[in-house]
Amino acid sequence: MKKNRKIVLASRPTAWVEEGNFRLEECDIPQSGPGQVLVRNRWLSLDPYMRGRISDAPSYAKPVAIGEVMMGGTAGEVIESKHPGFAPGDAVVGALGWQLFGVADGGALRKVDAGTIPLSAWLGPVGMPGVTAWVGLHDICAPKSGETVVVTAASGAVGSVVGQLAKLGGARAVGIAGGPDKCRYVVEELGFDACIDYKAGNLRADLKAAAPDGIDCLFENVGGELFDTLLARMKPFSRIALCGLISQYNSAPWPLKNIGAVLINRIRMQGFIVTDDLSRWPPALRELGPLVASGRLKYRESIADGLAAAPAALISLLKGGNFGKQLVRL
Numbered sequence: 001m002k003k004n005r006k007i008v009l010a011s012r013p014t015a016w017v018e019e020g021n022f023r024l025e026e027c028d029i030p031q032s033g034p035g036q037v038l039v040r041n042r043w044l045s046l047d048p049y050m051r052g053r054i055s056d057a058p059s060y061a062k063p064v065a066i067g068e069v070m071m072g073g074t075a076g077e078v079i080e081s082k083h084p085g086f087a088p089g090d091a092v093v094g095a096l097g098w099q100l101f102g103v104a105d106g107g108a109l110r111k112v113d114a115g116t117i118p119l120s121a122w123l124g125p126v127g128m129p130g131v132t133a134w135v136g137l138h139d140i141c142a143p144k145s146g147e148t149v150v151v152t153a154a155s156g157a158v159g160s161v162v163g164q165l166a167k168l169g170g171a172r173a174v175g176i177a178g179g180p181d182k183c184r185y186v187v188e189e190l191g192f193d194a195c196i197d198y199k200a201g202n203l204r205a206d207l208k209a210a211a212p213d214g215i216d217c218l219f220e221n222v223g224g225e226l227f228d229t230l231l232a233r234m235k236p237f238s239r240i241a242l243c244g245l246i247s248q249y250n251s252a253p254w255p256l257k258n259i260g261a262v263l264i265n266r267i268r269m270q271g272f273i274v275t276d277d278l279s280r281w282p283p284a285l286r287e288l289g290p291l292v293a294s295g296r297l298k299y300r301e302s303i304a305d306g307l308a309a310a311p312a313a314l315i316s317l318l319k320g321g322n323f324g325k326q327l328v329r330l
């Protein structure tokens with residue numbers, strides 16, 4: 001009989017995540033109960049927030065328990081359904097975690113059209129990262145035509161969508177990314193107006209050249225010294241959508257030197273979590289779906305092969321080793 005394979009949290013990291021913090025286990029395929037659906041996961045999404053879930057520091061969500069299957073977004077196909085809304089063969093997305101097979105209540109799964117849009121993209125530009133970009137840009141930054149939007153981690157799952165949506169709305173999009181290859185992609189493939197390689201060592205001068213009048217909207221994904229430098233170039237009455245602080249997920253917080261800019265320039269800054277208001281998901285997906293299906297919104301994926309590759313791929317993502325949405329093909 002076929003078996004399930006899953007990765008559980010073996011221990012909590014104290015600083016950098018290590019592969020030894022995870023353990024691969026074999027077990028029986030779970031049985032579905034009334035109202036439930038058994039899914040064969042085909043794609044696993046790896047995301048920076050996972051660093052928070054394997055720590056027991058206070059946060060907005062409950063941590064994964066030791067010995068529990070590692071949590072994560074998944075896309076796959078229905079094998080068996082005891083829910084009237086699903087049939088074998090349906091393509092679904094859910095949060096079934098780091099495992100080949102999973103069972104969920106029908107209400108916790110979403111049927112998707114894997115014919116028009118590839119199944120993996122439902123975890124990227126038309127999934128949680130895409131909705132994050134849409135919500136932060138529209139509901140917090142709200143750029144007007146002609147304004148300058150700066151986004152950090154610009155080649156990544158969230159950042160790549162932010163800049164493209166900003167351009168579609170008539171704003172100027174300036175990306176910040178690590179290295180010439182990522183920056184070339186951001187400008188040449190994604191169509192941003194400019195991209196600054198923050199690793200090149202000329203951040204202040206490059207920023208002045210790319211945003212000579214200052215920044216109207218900052219979509220912040222990174223934090224730390226980079227964010228501190230950007231704060232000093234914000235315009236009066238500008239907005240910051242504080243989406244993530246990936247540079248600090250494995251290290252001590254960076255003490256901000258330029259926080260005074262928030263007061264002097266009356267900057268409005270708001271942190272947000274994509275699941276804060278679930279009523280924003282349908283309008284976001286209604287806009288993102290056709291853009292991705294028609295090829296007008298581009299995306300790129302970093303794919304690791306096989307469940308066993310997930311821990312190393314997560315560690316690489318947390319070090320900036322990914323180039324585009326990080327996935328595991330199961």
Ligand SMILES: NC(=O)c1ccc[n+]([C@@H]2O[C@H](COP(=O)([O-])OP(=O)(O)OC[C@H]3O[C@@H](n4cnc5c(N)ncnc54)[C@H](OP(=O)(O)O)[C@@H]3O)[C@@H](O)[C@H]2O)c1
Binds near residue numbers: 177244248317321325
């Ligand atoms: N608030 C929410 O609801 C929400 C939802 C989803 C994601 N997020 C946040 O959005 C941000 C982007 O997430 P994503 O899924 O789109 O990831 P991603 O951009 O696809 O990958 C992470 C990227 O962060 C960049 N980075 C910059 N400084 C880094 C550092 N010191 N260490 C490691 N990486 C660094 C790297 O790109 P470079 O090589 O260009 O530096 C890396 O490729 C993260 O902060 C994440 O936590 C928030």
